Every structure is written in C-alpha cells, then in structure tokens.
Amino acid sequence: MNKDPSLNVLGGPLTPCSTEPTTGFFRDGHCNTCAEDRGSHTVCAVMTAEFLAYSKYVGNDLSTPRPDFRFPGLKPGDRWCLCAARFAQAYDEGCAPQVDLAATHARAVDIVPLEVLRAHGTET
Numbered sequence: 001m002n003k004d005p006s007l008n009v010l011g012g013p014l015t016p017c018s019t020e021p022t023t024g025f026f027r028d029g030h031c032n033t034c035a036e037d038r039g040s041h042t043v044c045a046v047m048t049a050e051f052l053a054y055s056k057y058v059g060n061d062l063s064t065p066r067p068d069f070r071f072p073g074l075k076p077g078d079r080w081c082l083c084a085a086r087f088a089q090a091y092d093e094g095c096a097p098q099v100d101l102a103a104t105h106a107r108a109v110d111i112v113p114l115e116v117l118r119a120h121g122t123e124t
Contacts, residue, residue: 001026001034001035001036002034002035003026003032003033003034004032004033004034004105004106004107005106006030006032006105007105007106008101008102008103008104008105008106009101009104009105009106009108009109009114009117010101010102011106012102014030014031014032014102014103014105014106015030015100015102015103016029016030016103017029017030017031017044017079017080017081017100017103018044018078018079018080018081021071021072021074021078021080023041023079023080023081024041024081025037025039025041025081030081030103030105031043031044031081031103031104031105031108032105033105033107039083039085040083040084040085040107040108040110040111041081041082041083041084042081042083042084042104042105042107042108042111043081043082043083043084043087043099043104043105043108043112043117044079044080044081044082044099044100044103044104045079045080045081045082045087045097045098045099045100046077046078046079046097046098046099046100046122047062047074047075047076047077047078047079047080047097048076048095048097048098049076050095051090051095051096051097052074052075052076054090054093054095055086055090058089060086062074062080063075079100079103082097084107084108084110084111084112085111087099087108087111087112088111088112088116091112091116091120096116096120097120098120098121098122099117099120099121099122100121100122101117101118101121104117
C-alpha cells in the first residue's frame, strides 16, 4: 500500500493525531490514507461524550474496549482518525466532534468541505 502524501487540510505537513491510543488506517498515529483506505480515516477528531454516544447509536461503538483488536475503547478527550463520511454524518445530525486541522489529512476534503472542518477546528 502506497501512502498518499502526508499533508494536512491547511497545506502543511500532517502532524500526529494520537499514539495513546494508536490510531490511523496504518496504525501509525497519523491520519494517513491510501487508495485501499475505503473508509477515508482522515479526520483527526477529538472525542466528546455526545459523539461517542451518537457513533454507538449508529452502529460504530468506539467506546467499548475490544482487547481482541488491541482497542482500549475511546473516552471524551481522546483523539482518533475518524472516517470522513462518519464525521459528515455526525455533522448533519448536529453532533460532530472537534477537529485537529493540522492532524487531519488533506484527502478529508474529498468528503467534508474545508469550511465545515474549519468550523469544528480546535487548537490542540
């Protein structure tokens, strides 16, 4: 798998999203992507209780630990490379999490308009 260039939505180098827990399609702590990343795990989202409850409700439980996948479960404040379409869905429902723009891959704008990402941007 060849990674796309590691650039963020601001045009700079992609910064890490999280290594505690380790996130990303490549599980390298960055929201890197490639052609094989069909979910476009490109949005570095800062988890909130509201978003975690919403995600569980729509069938993607991110809060329950899954030791068999070395997944500790997420809690509010954790950062995670979220699928861009899930972010867009949460945005449409009014419960999108905050976004670390420097750690959000440039390919996220293929699915989520930059203005929307900026509106949820946070300095972390």
